[in-house]
Amino acid sequence: MTKEITSSDLTNFQTAFEKTPASAAIKNAVINNGLFKSSETIESKIAMDPTFSVELDTGKVADQMRSGLCWVFAALNTMRHPVQNEFKIKGFELSQGYMLFWDKLEKSNYFFENVINTAALPTGDRKVDFLMTTPQQDGGQWDMVMALVQKYGLVPKSVMPDTFSRKNSSELNNVLNKKLRKGAIILRNLVNDNKSEEDIERKKNELLSEIYKILVYTVGVPPTKFDWAYRDDDKNYHKEVGITPQEFFKKYVGWDLDSYISTINAPTADKPYNHVYTVEMLGNVVGGRQVRHLNLEINDFKKLAIKQLQAGETVWFGSDVGQSSDRKIGIMDTNIYDLEGLLNTDLKMTKAERLDYIESMMTHAMVITGVDLDENGNPLKWKVENSWGEKVGNKGYFVMSDSWFDEYVYQLVINKKYLPEDLKDTFEKESKEPKVLAPWDPMGALA
Secondary structure, three states: OOOOOOHHHHHHHHHHHHHOOOHHHHHHHHHHHHHHHHHEOHHHHHHOOOOOOEEOOOOOOOEOOEOOOHHHHHHHHHHHHHHHHHOOOOOOOEOHHHHHHHHHHHHHHHHHHHHHHOOOOOEOEHHHHHHHHOOOOOOOOHHHHHHHHHHHOOOEOOOOOOOHHHHEOHHHHHHHHHHHHHHHHHHHHHHHOOOOHHHHHHHHHHHHHHHHHHHHHHHOOOOOOEEEEEEOOOOOEEEEEEEOHHHHHHHHHOOOHHHEEEEEOOOOOOOOOOOEEEEOOOOOOOOOOOOOEEEOOHHHHHHHHHHHHHOOOOEEEEEOOOOOEEOOOOEEOOOOEOHHHHHOOOOOOOHHHHHHOOOOOOOEEEEEEEEEEOOOOOEEEEEEEOOEOOOOOEOOEEEEEHHHHHHHEEEEEEEHHHOOHHHHHHHHHHOOOOEEEOOOOHHHOOO
16 A cells, blocks of 8 residues: 555644644754753663662773774773782773784684675675675674684783774775775685685685785784783882783783673574574684674573672673763663653664664673662662773763663673573583574674
8 A cells, every 4th residue: 555645644743743732842942952952851860870889990991982892892891900900000901903903804804704605696695785785894792802812812002002093993994895895806706707715715815915914004013922011000010021912811811711601681582592592694703712692581681790790700791872871971771861751752662672673782882890789689770881981971981770771781791600500501502503693683783
């Protein structure tokens, strides 16, 4: 059925608008202040007081600047927190540029491998279009940064400091994606011309060599060995000579990376709880760590975060940061804006409906550093360390309401030792052959 909007319809729309209570006042408020400022509530600001019953001291926040490396920043922040405390190095940071270099090189290889594997499919096929839409980008997921650390280790930020392209990555991404699409044309043609695997691999490595060169020009040469000196908070001098990135990680961080796993809360019909999932064509390191998610009910999900915080460990998490949040004052709360009241309209959706209808997905990774519990141990609000510098929120820290957590937090990284035995067994067993989700599934969204 096709029916146009008629002049009669328009008359009815205008009449309905004029009958809306306070319509003129609402129109004036929104025209001058915008939807969000006009609907901001004082109740949310009062409820989101930044006081917490469980709070970890994590120091000064980092600043990702004009890059999409929140997932890297959040992961490195969870690692630097214990380093700062154990070695008494206030303000210490790990090099995000080092991670960016290897991530972009590895993503380029991952992309080319997917191009080769899908070369028999025509352009216009959904999988081919998915690959070509964004050959690589700044975003990622927990397992992807762990794959990089397992292969390349870590270095202090002073050893590989920020460059223009680390802080402002749009130019680099633009050039890399042009080069990757050009490479896709070449590799697809070689496959479809029935060239040998050796010829295809040789051309792929030529392309990767050019990408390596571009990354050196823009991000610098990642060190294979380095010297590093620092004074601790007690003014004692320390120096490392000729240490490798892998040795640095082992000595200063020393995590068993396989112990930290991704748990998700995705209440959609296609993802039964208490099972493990992966996403087709999602990753960065070929032959490295696979992206795997253990899907949990929301209450089990939150209990794990609380348990980890109470044990003194911060929690990496992925969420849809743009929903019901005010970055200036640092509040993420479902009640911060009363848009339904302002507009007299229904905007309600369930978490599952938002995922199914592409209203929401993970867009940003941060770190939970505290929680405020009631007398029964139930969470009221959460403290969040962001990576947008000190000029937003409370010196870079945000307050997240528990209702916002329910609706917009999709991923938590939890040490397996905090899982109940049955869930630990499920993860270990199903991780060997997780259910594979489509490349465009919302749980494949990159923070």
